[in-house]
Amino acid sequence: MRKLAVTVSLLTGLAQVQAEISFMHDVAPVLLQRCEGCHGSKKSKGDYRIHTFEFLNQAVTPGKPHESYLYAVLVDDDPDFRMPQKDDSLASSDIELVRQWIAEGANFDGSDRKMSLRSQLPPREHPQSPELYRVPVPVTALAFSPDGKSLAMSGHHEVTVWGVKPVKLIRRLKNLPLRIQTLKWHADGGQLIVGGGSPGEYGELALVDALSGERLRVYGTFEDIVLGMALNQAGDRLTASSADRRVRTYDLTSGKRCWESSVHSDWVTSVAFSIDNNFVVTTSRDQTAKVLDAKTGELFTTYNGHRQKFGEFTGRFKVFASVFEPISGLVMTVGEGKAIRVWNPVKAEEESGTASDMEKRFSKAGHTRYIEHGMGLGVFAMCASKNLVYTAGADGVAKAFNFEDGKVLHEFKGHLDWIYSIDCSPKTSRLATGSYSGEVRLWDTDTGEVVYSFIAAPGYDVKQAIFDN
Amino acid sequence: MPHLLALFITFSCSTVIAKKFERIEVFPTELNLASKRSKAQLVITGWLENGEARDLTRLAKIVISDKKVANLNRSIVMPVGDGETDILIRVDEHSVKLPVRVSRQSATDPIRxxxxxxxxxxxxxxxxxxxxxxxxxxxxxxxxxxxxxxxxxxxxxxxxxxxxxxxxxxxxxxxxxxxxxxxxxxxxxxxxxxxxxxxxxxxxxxxEGARGVIKNEPKCVKIEVYPKQERVLRAPHLQQQISVLAYFNNKTVRDVTDLATYQTSKRQVATVESNGLVLGRERGSAAITVRYLESLESVYITVAPESERFVWLPPQENNGIDQLVNDRLKLLQIEPASTCSDSVFLRRVHLDLTGLLPPTVLVRAFLSNDSSNKRTKLINDLLNSREFARFQALQMADLLRITPEVLTDGRATFFAKWIEDAIYKNLPYDKITRQILTASGDSKVVAPANFYASLNNTESTVESTAQIFMGARIQCAKCHNHPFENWTQDDYYSIGAVFNRINRDKGMILMNNSDEMTHPRTGKVMEPWGGKADSADPRLKFAEWLTTTSNPWFARVMVNRIWARLMGRGIVEPVDDFRSSNPPSNVPLLNELANSFATNGFNCKQVYREICNSQVYQRTTQASELNADDNENFSHARVRLLTAEQLHDAISYVTGSVQPAGEMLRMKTELENKERERIAIVDSSQSNWEDSQTKRLSKLDFHLGAQWSLGFFKAKDQKEAHEKAFIEETKFYLDLAKQDWQLQPDWEQAKKVDFQENEIGAKYIYQKIWSREHAKVKFHFVADDGVRAWLNGRLFYDQIQILENPNTQYAETELSSGINYILFKVNNKGGAFHFTVKIVELDGEKPKSASTSNLPGHITEILAKPFLNRSDDQQKTLRSYHQSLDDKLAELRHQLGLDVRLQYATQRPWPEQTDFLKAFGQPKRTSPCACERTGEPTLEQALQLLNGRQVYDKLTGSNKKYESLTDHTLVEVLFLTAYSRYPSDSEIGKARKYIDHSENRDDAIRDLVWALINTQEFMFQH
Incomplete structure (x- = not known):
């Protein structure tokens, strides 16, 4: 009899292995979505949190759902005690998943019990993009191919690739994250690195086949949307930044994560590799730029030039974009305010000090050089080529500055809405800008004239924009 | 059986809502649904014979004639298709027809x-x-x-x-x-x-594209809320639906009932759902604040119990106040309390009006007085007393923040005394207010100007003025629109524009010629509240607007303050927080008090008199089962802890450490008699003194008239300041009345004419000089920028920039015999600076000191006039100046000023802060908020009373007041003094027994006093 029982349990055990619930795939997404608002890193009602497995597990008795508080509160009869409080209960199928997972021993199949669960979630499967666009979407990212002949840009759950001469839609790389915030061509135009996600909940950095649109690799997921991305000069390292305040660097070929840094206190809006590959510069809504050691991710110094009380261009400004000037090796950072800051990471470290001598330091003129851009609500995007720097921002104007003397070379006027993205192709003397209204404009960088303008939304017809349900 | 049940239900329903209705009413009265998204909340009201209304929104039968035009979601009408139809609303035999027009159903209407x-x-x-x-x-x-x-x-x-x-x-x-x-x-x-x-x-x-503000987006200009009048929810009918209509500047109207927000002022009385349905809870009143964008209205709800069980026994009514309070009590079914005893009344009214315990003699006399109007007579006597004026002045001084730390150089006393006199003379409150709000000049000379002198910027002036005179706490509106009231940021800065020109210069209140108020967000120049100024002083219009009889706040705020002082709680509470979301607990009462106050010439004493004479004021504190939970309808009197100053004085009085009020009065009368005698003596020498002075003046080489100054006149630079004529400079007889000349204390004292750091511009100084004969004169003046000087309209000195030693500037000219007119113009190119001037030589000789008059210029000017040409006022000025020279009179007046003030805290304009007073809630006078005075009981209070230093010191000598009395009288006097009543037999017995058993009679007396002080009966006002 005893022998038989063992056999039976072995058998059922085997049977269950087949249908075993994966915590990371099945349970964590549900709990994170429904419980983390009140029981997470920011708020911990009832002193209980679920944002890491270690915390979540405190209310779980493996094998015994009914003795597990986590399960009991999901099915409590009293509406005042049943979780989520003042909200609909979990779907019965989801509750069953939780029950079954606990019954099966509450196993953890993530990588780190102490790390935030959200950042360990497996990459999401993304839905199809619409065949025809009812309305355009803001163009938040665009990139010229290395040969300058095509232009990739952000769409809704997709990247669209357009021929430049003549302008026409060539390809749609579908089933990508909801929003694409940053794009880079790779492997001589054979692949695209795509950063994006869903605001407030999900970020993704992926390598995509530029022809088939297949996701070749997902480097990592984030807890909020990916905003910035950069490749080092050698082309073997990839760094990305997210609104979840993290910056991560990956080995481009192996996909291995080299380091992670979370030294900013707000969204990290952009990243840039220094020309000598020693540093990664990051910018943030927290009004600072940071210089990280490109090999270890350790903080080298903080640049405070975007929040100063003394000297030129005083004020407190969010920083949105960064780029290294190729010849001088100086970094340019920009955001709100009226000027691009041009600075040297090493000198920035030398000029930094303790809080006590801050006023004294700030009152002295630092080494920072300012290029006044005169754009009202700030600059969101920037690109550089040779000795020129191009900016684009909220007043709908893009500008080309001579890096040396800060003089305006061209003003690219024509957009009627905020410009979010910009890229230039020195080979073909073209500049591309993308705006909130979904309009993309191609400009001739030699003359400053517009070459072509179009709405980058497949199937969209301006006369038939559908706003009625 | 089912039939029977149905019948029964129908029957019971109809008993609830049927037969009593006179008519039914529906709001709105017509519907015009001109968008796909339009809808309309109906509110159906049934009016009962007794005038009460009942919400029938959820009971009435609502039928739409043509369902292709409109549809119904409970009591909300929704459009279906273009067209016209009717809605029929039925309640029993009553019915109302509501026309509905539906249009533009196929037009787009994007969300705004x-x-x-x-x-x-x-x-x-x-x-x-x-x-x-x-x-x-x-x-x-x-x-x-x-x-x-x-x-x-x-x-x-x-x-x-x-x-x-x-x-x-x-x-x-x-x-x-x-x-x-x-x-x-x-x-x-x-x-x-x-x-x-x-x-x-x-x-x-x-x-639809997430569109922001579009051009010509309709703006909401006002909202209309139904019901407009207060609604009584009488159990068991405890529901009231609210409907909110928004009026837009494109002449359209929309139902925004589901977009408006609702907030109740009293959760225990009424709650409100997000769809505008009010649910009554407990007996009482509440305001439901309805907010839509920047518009705010309130719906007043009173929850009353069922009518059947309560029997109303009409109480005694002394005047209109009683009637209005009783109307409310009857509605809410609260029993009014009976009238208090003479003892209680005497102690209560004496404390309320004068801050003091009634003197023992007065208690005896009052209790034995049989006359039926003795209460009224007592009230009149107290209202006419100095003590009343002083105690009320103390309370006003709290709000006006009169402290000697801020108002230095005796200005605090000066201002407080001015208020006390105004109250004593019963100056109309609108007049007092106007004098305060329009005061200009030196706050040492113009008492009400100290109001501005104690406020250091425009913001605090705006906030204090609003809180004190308008009962509005508008501080929030400085940075954003007030969240609970109609006060917007625009209003704040428009009131700011009234006060922004005030220039406070070391206690000197002047009006700048410009200094516009700009809105910090929009940068717009604000027009002063009360209307664009006719003159340079926008305060005049504001004060005029504030003190008209129709002003919605002015009279109401003041009568409410008086009511709160006497009743322990305002009709609006807190007393300085008038807003539609904080309704009066009795609207008709507040309206009536305010109306009669305004129409009777803002007579404050009359308000006190009316309230004190009412039966409501004279109610006992004894609560019954039927009124114990009433806290705001004045069904019974409130037991109140004496205020810090009252308690201090009461203890002082009972322990004999101050003169009794009667004694005080005697002393004062004595002093006043002495003062009168002395005045007579001084006045008797008046004409001699005048003659001798006139003679002396005529012998002097020269004498000076009063010094006047005019300006500051702003100029763009020093050159302009120097060269531009801001007045007719060469006109050597300058009409003082025409310009805003300020009298300055005298030249002989080398009074400084000051400029501030950034004042680039000019000022004028003007004075008359009498010279006995034609003479060369040499002026010495101190100035570091430019000076011009005219004698009799002729320019004799003109220096734009004094570069050498600024202390050694001289100018020479010739005086003609008789009156000379000298005019100086001083310019400043920036930087603080002052100017002084003096005559140093006459005909090349230093004037002998004996040759100067030593009299103030304005006195000299009067004396220089022939006797018959002097006006009555000028005679009066001369007489009081002459009196002020007399040392004995000065001493008497000093004593008169001191008499009670040193001893009684309630009688002083600014009692110093002691641990005792602070423990009992004495305000620090740092804010205009009545809430600065706290009445919370604390542990420290108990400690202060039991063994605090001040109480101990006072007790130590307390035996002296009573030791000469026999045991029986002693106990009687103690009770009369502390409680304003005779002791009972058992109290006498116990007290006497205690004295008998003590080894030391003095100790026993001290113990008894200590015990009395530490009773509730003593510490509280009943």
């Missing part, structure tokens, strides 16, 4: 950003002060408080934040929906439900 999207966010609490409406937002997302700054919100929601919050192509993917739906973790919790109207509106707004 301000009036719909932002209103929805407000309704859901997203932009509340504790959430994204806080100054820096929450979690990186910031909205303006209650949506008052649409441009900011548009940026934040749509393009700002890297466009992360909305997704037009896939609205359901918008973070601004996913967060409040809790599809993405949201620290603020669940704010939207998937099927709610708010969710649909926001989603539709995004779907």
């Amino acid at each position: 950003f301000t009036t719909e999207t932002l209103a929805t966010l407000t309704k859901k609490g997203c932009n509340a002060g504790s959430c994204h409406g806080s100054p820096h937002g929450k979690a990186g997302f910031s909205l303006s408080l209650f949506g008052f700054d649409a441009a900011h919100d548009e940026l934040s929601l749509i393009r700002g934040g890297l466009n992360r919050r909305i997704n037009v192509l896939a609205p359901d993917e918008s973070l601004m929906l996913k967060k409040p739906l809790l599809k993405v973790p949201h620290v603020g919790g669940k704010k939207l439900i998937q099927n709610g109207s708010a969710y649909h509106l926001l989603r539709q707004w995004i779907f």
Whole structure:
């Protein structure tokens, strides 16, 4: 009899292995979505949190759902005690998943019990993009191919690739994250690195086949949307930044994560590799730029030039974009305010000090050089080529500055809405800008004239924009 | 059986709502649904014979004639298709027909950003002060408080934040929906439900392109809320539906009942659902504040118990106040308390009006007086006393923040005395207020100017004025529109424009010629509240507006303050927080008091008199079962802890450490008699003195008249200041009345004419000089910038910039015999600076000191006139100046000023802060808020009373007051003094027994006094 029982349990055990619930795939997404608002890193009602497995597990008795508080509160009869409080209960199928997972021993199949669960979630499967666009979407990212002949840009759950001469839609790389915030061509135009996600909940950095649109690799997921991305000069390292305040660097070929840094206190809006590959510069809504050691991710110094009380261009400004000037090796950072800051990471470290001598330091003129851009609500995007720097921002104007003397070379006027993205192709003397209204404009960088303008939304017809349900 | 049951239900329903209705009424009276999204909340009211209204919205039968035109969702009408139809509303035999017009159902009508999207966010609490409406937002997302700054919100929601919050192509993917739906973790919790109207509106707004403010977007100019009049919810009918209509500047009207927000002032009385349905709870009154965008209205709700069980026994009524209070009590079924005893009344009214315990002699006399009008007579006597004026002045001084630390050089006493006199003379309150608000000049000379002298900037002046005279706490509106009231930022800065020109220069209150108030957000120059000024002084119009009889706040705030002083609670409470969301507990009462106050010439004493004579004021503190829970309808008197100053004085009086009030009066009369005698003596030598002075003046080489100054006149630079004539400079007889000349103390004292740091411009100084004969004269003056000088209209000195030693400047000219007119113009090129001038030589000789008059210029000027040409006022001035020279009189007056003030805290304008007074809530006078005086019981109070230093010191000598009395009289006097009543036999017995058994009679007396002080009967006013 005893022998038989063992056999039976072995058998059922085997049977269950087949249908075993994966915590990371099945349970964590549900709990994170429904419980983390009140029981997470920011708020911990009832002193209980679920944002890491270690915390979540405190209310779980493996094998015994009914003795597990986590399960009991999901099915409590009293509406005042049943979780989520003042909200609909979990779907019965989801509750069953939780029950079954606990019954099966509450196993953890993530990588780190102490790390935030959200950042360990497996990459999401993304839905199809619409065949025809009812309305355009803001163009938040665009990139010229290395040969300058095509232009990739952000769409809704997709990247669209357009021929430049003549302008026409060539390809749609579908089933990508909801929003694409940053794009880079790779492997001589054979692949695209795509950063994006869903605001407030999900970020993704992926390598995509530029022809088939297949996701070749997902480097990592984030807890909020990916905003910035950069490749080092050698082309073997990839760094990305997210609104979840993290910056991560990956080995481009192996996909291995080299380091992670979370030294900013707000969204990290952009990243840039220094020309000598020693540093990664990051910018943030927290009004600072940071210089990280490109090999270890350790903080080298903080640049405070975007929040100063003394000297030129005083004020407190969010920083949105960064780029290294190729010849001088100086970094340019920009955001709100009226000027691009041009600075040297090493000198920035030398000029930094303790809080006590801050006023004294700030009152002295630092080494920072300012290029006044005169754009009202700030600059969101920037690109550089040779000795020129191009900016684009909220007043709908893009500008080309001579890096040396800060003089305006061209003003690219024509957009009627905020410009979010910009890229230039020195080979073909073209500049591309993308705006909130979904309009993309191609400009001739030699003359400053517009070459072509179009709405980058497949199937969209301006006369038939559908706003009625 | 089912039939029977149905019948029964019908029957019982009809007993609830039937037969008593005289008529039914529906709001609105016509419907015009001109958009697909229009809807209309109906409110159906049945009027009973007794004038009460009942909400029948959910009981009436509502039928729409043509369902192709409109449809019904409970009591909300929704459009279906273009056309016209009727809605028939039936309640029993009554019916009303409501015409409905539906149009534009096929036209597009995109969601409007301000009036719909932002209103929805407000309704859901997203932009509340504790959430994204806080100054820096929450979690990186910031909205303006209650949506008052649409441009900011548009940026934040749509393009700002890297466009992360909305997704037009896939609205359901918008973070601004996913967060409040809790599809993405949201620290603020669940704010939207998937099927709610708010969710649909926001989603539709995004779907339509998430458009911000468009040109010519209709603005809401006002809202209309139904019901407008106070509604009584009588159990068991405890529901009231509210309907809100918004009027837009394009002449359209929309029902915004589901977009407006509702807030109750008293949760235990009434609560309100988000659809505007009010639910009555307990007996009492509450205001439901209805807010839509910047418009705010209140619906007043009174919850009354069922009518059957209560029997109203009409109480005694002394005057109109009683009637209005009793009307309210009858409605709420609260029993009025009976009239208090003479002892209680005497102690109460004496403390309320004078701050003092009634003197023992007065208690005896009052208790043995049989006359029927003795209470009225006592009230009149007290109102006419100095003590009344002083005690009321103390309370006013609290609000006006009179402290000697701020108002230095005796100005605090000066200002307080002025108020006391005004109250004593019963100066009309509007006049007092106007004098305070329009005061200009040296605060050492012009007493009411100290109001401005004690406030150091425009903001505190705006806030103090609003709180003291308008009962409005508008501090919030400095940075954003007031969240609970109609006060907007515009209002704040428009009141600011009234006071922005005030120039406070070391206690000198002057009006600048410009200094406009600009709105900090819009940068617009604000027009002063009360209307554009006719003169350079916008305060005149403001004061005029404030003190008209029709002003909605002025009279109400003051009568409410008086009511609160006498009753322990305002009709509006807190007394300086008038807003529609904080309603009066008895509207007709406050209206009536305010009306009669305004129409009787703002006579304050009359208000005190009316209230004190009412039976309501004279009610006992004894509560019955039927009124114990009443806290705001004045059914019974409130037991009140004596205020800090009252308690201090009461203890002082009972322990004999101050002269009794009667004694004080005697001493005062004595002093006043002496003063009168002395005045007679001084006056008798008046004409001799005048003659001798006139003679002396005529012998002098020269003498000087009063010095006047005019300006400051702003100039763009020093050159202009020097060369431009701001007045007719060569006119050597300058008409003082025409210009705003300020009298300055005298030349002989080398009075400085000051300039401030940034004052670039000029000032004038003008004076008359009498010279006995034609003479050369040499002036010495101190100045570091430019000076021009004219004698009799002829320019004799002109230096734009004094470069050499500024202390050794001289100018020479010739005086003609008789009156000379000298005019100086001083310019300043920047930097603080002052100017003084003096005559140093006459005909090349130093004037002998004996040759100067030593009299103030204005006295000299009067003396220089022939006797018959002097006006009565001038005679009076001379006489009082002459009196002021007499030392003996000065000493007497000093004593008279001191008499009671040193001993009684309630009789002093600014009692110094002692531990004892502070423990009992004495205010520090740092804010205009009545709440600065606290009445909370604390442990420290008990400690102060039991063994505090002050009480101990006073007790030590307390035996002296009573030791000469026999045991029986002693106990009687003690009780009469402390409680204003005779002791009972058992109290006498106990006290005497204690004295008998003590070894030391003095100790026993001290113990008895100590015991009396530490009783509730003593510490409280009953």
